[in-house]
Amino acid sequence: MTAIRYELGADQILTLTIDMPGQSANTMNSVFRDALDATVEKVTADLDTVRGIIIASAKKTFFAGGDLNELHKVTRDDAKAFEDMVNGLKAAMRKLETCGKPVVAAINGSALGGGLELCLACHHRVVLDDDKIQLGLPEVTLGLLPGGGGTQRLPRMIGLEAAFPFLMEGKKVNPKAALKAGIVDELASSADDLIGKARAFIEANPGCQQPWDKKGFKLPGGAPHHPAMAQKLAIAPAMLKQKTKGCYPAPERILSAAVEGCQVDFDNGSLIETRYFTELVIGQVAKNMTGTFWFQLNAIKAGGSRPQGVDRASFSKVGVLGAGMMGAGIAYATAARGIDVVLKDVSVENAEKGKGYSANLLSKKVSRKRMTEEQKDTVLNRIKATDSADDLAGCDLVIEAVFEDSNLKARVTQEAEPKLVGNGIFASNTSTIPITQLANASARAENFIGLHFFSPVDKMQLVEIIVGEKTSDETLARAFDYVLQIGKIPIVVNDSRGFFTSRVFGTFVNEGIAMLAEGIHPTSIENAGVLAGMPVGPLAISDEVSLTLMQHIRAQSRKDTEAAGGTWVPHPAEAVIDTMVETQGRKGKAAGAGFYEYPQQGKKFLWPELETLFVDQEKATATRLQDLKDRILFIQAIETVRCLEEGVLRSIEDANIGSIFGIGYAPWTGGAVQFINHYGVRAFATRAAELAKQYGSRFTPPALLLEKAESNTPFA
Numbered sequence: 001m002t003a004i005r006y007e008l009g010a011d012q013i014l015t016l017t018i019d020m021p022g023q024s025a026n027t028m029n030s031v032f033r034d035a036l037d038a039t040v041e042k043v044t045a046d047l048d049t050v051r052g053i054i055i056a057s058a059k060k061t062f063f064a065g066g067d068l069n070e071l072h073k074v075t076r077d078d079a080k081a082f083e084d085m086v087n088g089l090k091a092a093m094r095k096l097e098t099c100g101k102p103v104v105a106a107i108n109g110s111a112l113g114g115g116l117e118l119c120l121a122c123h124h125r126v127v128l129d130d131d132k133i134q135l136g137l138p139e140v141t142l143g144l145l146p147g148g149g150g151t152q153r154l155p156r157m158i159g160l161e162a163a164f165p166f167l168m169e170g171k172k173v174n175p176k177a178a179l180k181a182g183i184v185d186e187l188a189s190s191a192d193d194l195i196g197k198a199r200a201f202i203e204a205n206p207g208c209q210q211p212w213d214k215k216g217f218k219l220p221g222g223a224p225h226h227p228a229m230a231q232k233l234a235i236a237p238a239m240l241k242q243k244t245k246g247c248y249p250a251p252e253r254i255l256s257a258a259v260e261g262c263q264v265d266f267d268n269g270s271l272i273e274t275r276y277f278t279e280l281v282i283g284q285v286a287k288n289m290t291g292t293f294w295f296q297l298n299a300i301k302a303g304g305s306r307p308q309g310v311d312r313a314s315f316s317k318v319g320v321l322g323a324g325m326m327g328a329g330i331a332y333a334t335a336a337r338g339i340d341v342v343l344k345d346v347s348v349e350n351a352e353k354g355k356g357y358s359a360n361l362l363s364k365k366v367s368r369k370r371m372t373e374e375q376k377d378t379v380l381n382r383i384k385a386t387d388s389a390d391d392l393a394g395c396d397l398v399i400e401a402v403f404e405d406s407n408l409k410a411r412v413t414q415e416a417e418p419k420l421v422g423n424g425i426f427a428s429n430t431s432t433i434p435i436t437q438l439a440n441a442s443a444r445a446e447n448f449i450g451l452h453f454f455s456p457v458d459k460m461q462l463v464e465i466i467v468g469e470k471t472s473d474e475t476l477a478r479a480f481d482y483v484l485q486i487g488k489i490p491i492v493v494n495d496s497r498g499f500f501t502s503r504v505f506g507t508f509v510n511e512g513i514a515m516l517a518e519g520i521h522p523t524s525i526e527n528a529g530v531l532a533g534m535p536v537g538p539l540a541i542s543d544e545v546s547l548t549l550m551q552h553i554r555a556q557s558r559k560d561t562e563a564a565g566g567t568w569v570p571h572p573a574e575a576v577i578d579t580m581v582e583t584q585g586r587k588g589k590a591a592g593a594g595f596y597e598y599p600q601q602g603k604k605f606l607w608p609e610l611e612t613l614f615v616d617q618e619k620a621t622a623t624r625l626q627d628l629k630d631r632i633l634f635i636q637a638i639e640t641v642r643c644l645e646e647g648v649l650r651s652i653e654d655a656n657i658g659s660i661f662g663i664g665y666a667p668w669t670g671g672a673v674q675f676i677n678h679y680g681v682r683a684f685a686t687r688a689a690e691l692a693k694q695y696g697s698r699f700t701p702p703a704l705l706l707e708k709a710e711s712n713t714p715f716a
C-alpha cells in the first residue's frame, strides 16, 4: 500500500488520495515525502493525459501536519541535511503547483500545520462545512514555524496583517471562518459535494496559471515597503517582544520569514523560511515545548500515572456537593461532556445559583455561535439543582466542594457515601487538607480520593488527583478515567500538605515576597516574574490568593511540622506578610488592598508605600535582573525535585505538565523539571548551591539533584 493513491479517471481527472499506511492520521514524515516525490514524478510523466488534480485524504483528519517524532530528533549537527530535506519536500509541492494543471484540495477533515500548507500550495481549496473541522498553523504553539511554505503563501493570499494571527498565534478556525478569512475558497455540504465542487473548479479553470509570479505580485493589504504597512511593521518586533517577553523565539522568526520573504520572489522566500525553520527546530525552546506539550501530554492522555490492569470506566451520573465557585464550575465541566450531574447545596436557591453559572457560560457560547439553543438546553437539562442528598442515589462519583472545613467535609462524606453505586467514588476538591485525614470520615477509604480542580474550572485544564494512604488502585484508575472523560488533564500525586501544585506555587510567591524583604524594588520583582515567563508577578498573585490565607496555610504547616517533632524554619517572606496584614491592614485583592492598590476606576498599581516600608535603595540598584529571574525559576524547580524525591510526584511528565498547567510555570522551559535539563543538571546544581549560599538553605540542591549532577544524567 502506498501512502498516496494515484487514480486517473476516465475524465482525465487525477485523484491523489493520501492514506498513510499504519497511521491513524496523515503526517509529513519520510514515508510521505518519498511517496510525494514518486507521485510528482509520475504526474509529470502523465501530464499530457491529466486535466486536473484533486488532493484528497482517506483519513478522518485530512492531514495532521509535520511529524514531531522526526523534528524532535533533529540536532545542530543535522541542520544542513534537515534544510535540504525541507527544501526537497517544498520543491515537490512547488512542482505540483507549477505543473500548469489545476490542483484542488478537497478537505474532508481538519488540516493543520503541514497539512494546511499542502492545501495552500493548491490552486483552490474546498472544505467540508463541518464545525468540528479545524484549519490552522499551530506550529508556533510548539515553538516552531510553519516551514512548509505557510509563512510565504498565506501572506500572499490574505495579506501580511491578516496572516499574523494564524502564523504567530497559531489561530485555528472552522470552515466558515476559514472561508471568511480567505484561507479556503468554497464550502461543501457533503462528501459528494466536496468532490463535485473540486471537479467543477477543474472544468472551469483548465489552464491554471502558476501563482506568485516572480514580478509584480500585489500583496493584499499592502507590501512591506508600502508606507502604511512599513509603519506598522517598524513597531511589530517591539510589540512581539512585549508578548513573548523575549522567552519565545518563534514569533519573531515567523515575522522575519514572512516580511523578508514577501520582498523577494516566492522561491527565494521559501528558502528564507527554511533557514528560520531550521534555526527553531534545532533550538532548545522548541525541544522543550514539543517534548512537553506533545510527547509528555500525549503520554499522560494515553494513561500516564494510571494504574494498569483496571478496566476503563465510564461515568454517567456525578454528584457535586457545594454549588459555590468550584462546585458550579465542576458541574459545568462535567455536564458539558455529556454526564448527568446532581448539584447539591444547602438550599435549592443556592444550587440553582450554581446551575446559573453553567447557563451563563452556555449562553455566551450561543451568542458567539459556538453552540445552538438546543445544544445549550441539552447540557443545562443534565444538571439537577437540589438540596436533597436522596437525589445522589445511583451516582458513580460524588465530588465535594463545600467550604474548606474538615468537620463539614466529614459530614457531607457520611451523608453522600451510602447513596453511591457499589464501587462509587467519593472525591474531595480540598485545596489544603490532606486526603488521608479526610478519608478518616469515610466508611470506604479505599474509594476516597482527592480531585483538585483549579479555578476557573471551565478554563483550567489540569486536575491534580491525590492518592490517600488507603486509596485503592482501582479508585485511582477510575478517577483518572473521569478526568479524561471531561476532557481535562490528570496528574497523579501522593498525599502531602499542599500536594504538588500548591507546594511549588507557594515557593514562587514566597520567593517574590522574600525579595521585597531584602529591599528589592517591587517593580523589579514583578518584572522579573513576568520576564522569567510566569503569567503574572509574585506580588500580584499573592494579592489574588490573599495574604491572610497565606498566613493561615503557614500556621497550619507550622503546627504540623512541630507536631511531627520538627523545627519550624521561618521563611523571610513571613515578616513582610505579617507587616502587610497586621500593621498595614492590607490583606489582598478581595479586601481591596494588598501589595497593589485597586482603584474603583482604572487599573491596579503597586502600592507606593511599599517603597518606604521595604525598599533599600542600595540593594535595589545593585540587583541583577538575571538573579531575580533565576531565583523565581530555580526555587520552583528545586521544590519539584523534592516532590519527586519524596515520592509525592510519580513521574517527570506529571511534574512538567502539572507545573505548567497548574501554576503557570514558564511554558518555554517545558516545565519545572525540563528547565533543569535545559539548564544542564550539573550547571543547575552548581547555580542552586550558589543561590543557597547567598539567599538561604531553601535553594540547597536536594540529594536527587546532586545524584543526577554527579552522573550528569538529565531527568528522563
Ligand code: NAI
Residues within 6 Å of the ligand: 321, 322, 323, 324, 325, 326, 327, 344, 345, 346, 350, 400, 401, 402, 403, 404, 405, 408, 412, 429, 430, 431, 432, 452, 453, 454, 455
Ligand atoms: P464557596 O464558598 O464558593 O462554595 C462553597 C459552597 O458549599 C457554598 O455554596 C455553600 O453553600 C456550600 N455548602 C456548604 N455546606 C454545604 C453542605 N452541607 N452541602 C452542600 N453544600 C454546602 O467555596 P469554593 O471556593 O467553591 O471552594 C470549595 C472547595 O474547593 C474548598 O474546599 C476549597 O478549598 C476548594 N478549592 C477552592 C479553589 C478556589 O480557587 N476557590 C481551588 C481549588 C479547590
